[in-house]
Amino acid sequence: MRAGHAISRWLVLLVALHAIVIFAGFFAPYDPTEQERKNPYLPPMRLHCVDSQGHFHLRPFAYALNLREGSFDQYEEDTARLLPVKFFVLGANYRLLGLVPSRWHLFGADNERIYLLGSDSFGRDQLSRFLYGGRISLFTGLLGAGVTLFLGLFVGAVAGYYGGWRDDLLMRLAELFLALPWLYLLFALRAFLPLAVGPLQAFFLIVAVLGMVGWARPARLVRGVVLSAKERDFVRAARGFGATDG
């Protein structure tokens, strides 16, 4: 029971993470590609509740940052300029789930941008980039594994259940896939594709490639399981009663 409880806790965390990146447009305060060129290399802004005079603020705030004289990436907090964090603000356009146009964001600041994780060399918000980028990192893995599992299950089950020439054909194909030098194949694949691939195409391409690369091993595993399962008593009994695969 205890193990099950721990697993469900982690499951909740994983689902939450995926939900956050799916709704990145809402959780991210800014457009991840928008450059604020006057603010490159900002450090993460710290959130405060007590200001430099010791006054308590209910609404958390960050201090705006000023470039230190004679440097390009050293900033110091400007204690005169408070950026209170506002929730549910209107900001950059995005499409929720790629469909619903919206301008609502979870949080933001009024006049200046607030960089909770700092900015990169072009002055783009790292937090927003992190959330949008998380989409690709999390979902290529998930979808890739899904494709792998689907292909592996299908091929393995067919090979194990029917046996004979189908088994031979599919398993030799699997061995061929295992033996291919994938790195070079990927290079070759890249050479055939057009020069510029859009981000969405690139995403599905990665998923497809991950799926294609990985299916052979699970297929062999599944085949073994199916081979042993189809000889078990209940299966035989079912066949005896006239069950068929057709």
Place this chain on the structure above:
Amino acid sequence: MVRTARANCSSWRIIFVLLFVLAALFTLPVAASPQQKNSKEELLVLPGEIGRSGGRLVVSLRAEPKTLNPLNAPDISSREVIGAMQADLVHINRATLSTEPALAKSWKISPDGLQYTLVLRRGLKFSDGSPMDADDVQFTFRVYLDEKVHAPQRALLIFDGKPISLQKVDSQTIVFQVPKPYAVAERMFDGCAILPRHLLEKPYKEGKIAQLGALTTAPNQWAGLGPFRLKEYVAGQRLALERNPYYWKTDTKGNRLPYLDELVFLFVPSADAQVLRFQSGETDVISRLAAENFSVLSRQQKDYTMVDAGPGLEYNFLFFNLSDPTEKTPADIVQRQKWFRDVKFRQAVSSAVDREAIVRLVYQGRGAALWGLVTPGNRRWADEKLPHPPRSVERARELVKEAGFSWGAAGNGDSWLQDSGGKPVEFSIITQSSSAERSKMAALIQDDLKQLGMRVQVVPLESRSLLDRVTETKEYDACVLGAASTDADPNVDINVWLSSGGLHLWNPSQTHPATPWEAEIDRLFNAQMYARTFEERKKLYDRAQEILWENQPMIFLASPDILTGAKKSVGNFRPAVLEPYVLWNVEQLYLRNEAVNATR
């Protein structure tokens, strides 16, 4: 009596002449050398700080040099090493950018501008001790001009399709004949290292000369006239050079140069690793620093002399594919070329590009925004009349509108640019994946053009496949690239300017100029090559720069500063904006007191 009187008279005359010669010798700085007294050597005296002899200077190279052979050295590393081992007849001083006597102590130009008479120094010796004379010069230029050798120097020795010719007058004097009076012809001698005939004549006759000069060459099989000679090569690690005892320069106190006993090149493959080696004290000088690393090292000012030598001659630019489509060109590229061929489209892009942001974000302010090919580092040749308009998206919008483009609304409230046929303006910019700076520029341009409504994708490519696309297959839309002039004089950029040139990147190696303005640039550039006075050349070259600006085949972006550093112990450290930035005066570099003792 009469006879004796005459004899007397002539002997007086001889004495008089001798006295005169002596006086002349003393007024020449050369005569001040004590080593001069007992030899017939005519050494070159270099002004500058007097250094200490001895010690070893360690420099890092990004890659192993491909060769020691000046006849086929395409890469930076090879050029750097060869620069320390070889010498030329007339040299371009990297600090003043003007020509100076080197192996030739003087040169004279005939009034018609067709004959250059060069007089060699007396007593010159190769680094293996064998004497050098006019025969070596004759041999050298025979090799450079030989088509079968494929020396890159050959192109600079051909004028209007005709090669220069030379004739030996005596063992010290050579007359060069140029086919046409040519502006600053003596600059062509820089980079033509004089080759040792006694070592290379046999391989040349056997047709093997271009393959010589592997790093594994035995030190006694290789010789040059530079300050250092080959000592030892350890594959993958380092190349050590030792002092050439026969070098032909001294300091003003008469000490024979170079000061250093040894010059060691370490092979350090990445820029960051180079900085780490420098910080750990393994290397003594560093050049080609990125702005980030320069700033980091500058914070440790007490240990290092960090020098920002100002904008160099490197220029970075964006260009569109304006080549003539062949049947192999993909149809979508041909379609997009219609936009690129419109000068208003290119001007709009130029106007939308934020050059100041490039300088600030890519070079951290250590660079200069560019509007033309000649960088501000090249003060003599840059055209001050060239307009430097600030970035203006409004102006860019006007220009694309005039060119017949319009904006269509996209679903989420943004608007995208489309051409008169309603096709959205979408293209890709290829750039070198190895250059972080150029990739950044492309990303900035991508965002700049987004504000015009253009959808741009940046595709980083490996350098070789990028050049293959640009010069061979021509399958690309636009490209961000950089180049550096090897000399301040415009003539070295001939391959960029002329429509027949291989580096005329937007449409390379044309048989006929594709456009009237390219024809006009060809005419102006050729005219300036043969113009006699600087003022005349400058006027023609300025006009060529202006035509380039008006037509924007290359949209110039920025030029980085030359950033260099050395340990405090390195003396005479005077980086220049011309290659080799730090080692150009390697014969004068020295290690101060403590450092010499430490290495001994």
